[in-house]
Amino acid sequence: MDYEVGRICNSFLLDGLSSVPLNTDIVSLEAQVPLVPSGELYTIVRTRSNVRDLRLENNIGIDDNVVIVSLPLLELEVPLSAQLEFMQRLAYRIPSVPSDETLIVSLESTSNFGVNSLFLRFNDVASPHLFDSASQGQLSANQTVVITPTRQGEYYLLVQNNGVLDNRESYNPSTITLSAKIAAFEIMDIKPRQVAPLGMVTISVEGTVFPEDIYAKIRNRESGFELDAVEVFRFSSQELFATFDLSSQTSGHLLI
Structure with a gap:
């Protein structure tokens, strides 16, 4: 696959009566290397014109000469810190990912105003248009992307800043911490965080490695009383909805 680095527009004088070139131009191009997979690359130059050309070869x-491209590594279970500029993109390789697992990559930012995104792709660089999985958090600085089941090999991660939440706020370069891990069974978030004990309440639970035969219960942290869910709907291995009858419960802190 070819990756375009840039284009140069140049004019020349054409004389159909002469077999000798009338002028020879030497042009150069300086450009940033695009996001490409790590490896050995060769530079290719192609010419195009609006004149019919009978010698295309x-x-x-x-x-x-070989250009060696090597993206920085994000190792499993080894957090990595970096600086993220306004509208900047950062790319990383996650090596040695085992098969048939759940891979979680998270981003924590020191800025509360930035809007960030994460994209994962197997064995090739990710982009906002080509990815295997993308973060779902909207208008948030901290992000998480999950992919399951994994394939054995390398995954490429794209970190992208999309601007700021409030145009009145200026964006300063933020320090981000990236971490990648193979997930175990865990709960990452529940919504809503506050409910009223007035009857049936459905709680959304986000996490990883939720089995098909999963059940849910809540426990009062003060009294230790436990209550089983009336119904559990497992949407995926990362999300479920549990309905509880709280009509007989009193106020308190509940654990799920």
Whole structure:
């Protein structure tokens, strides 16, 4: 696959009566290397014009010198800190991911005003348009992306800043902490955080590795009283909805 680095527009003089080139131009291009997979790359130059060309074989050139591209590593269970600028993109490789597991990558930012996104892709660089999984948090600085089941090999992570929540706020470069891990059974978030003991209440539970035969219960932290869910709907291995009858409960702190 080819990745475009840039384009140069140049004019030339064409004389159909002469077989000798009238002018020779040497042009150069300086550009940032696009997001590409790690490896050895070659530079290719192609020419295009609006003049009919009967010798297409001389319209392409390949450099014999190799350009080695190596993206930074984000190791499993090894947090990594970085600086994220306004509208900046950062790319990483996550090596040695085992198969048939659940991979979780999280981002924590020191800025509360930035809007960030995460994208994961197997064996190739991710983009906002080409990815296997993307973070779901809208308009948030801290993000999490989950992919399950995994394939054995390397995953590429794209970190992208999309601006700020409030245009009145100026964005200063923020320190982000990235972490990748193979998930175990855990609860990551519940919604809502506050309910009234007035009858049936449905709670959304987000986490990882939820089995198909999962059940849910809540426990009063003060009294230790436990209450089983009336109904549990498992939407996926990462999300479920549990309905509880709280009509007989009193106020207190509940654990699920």
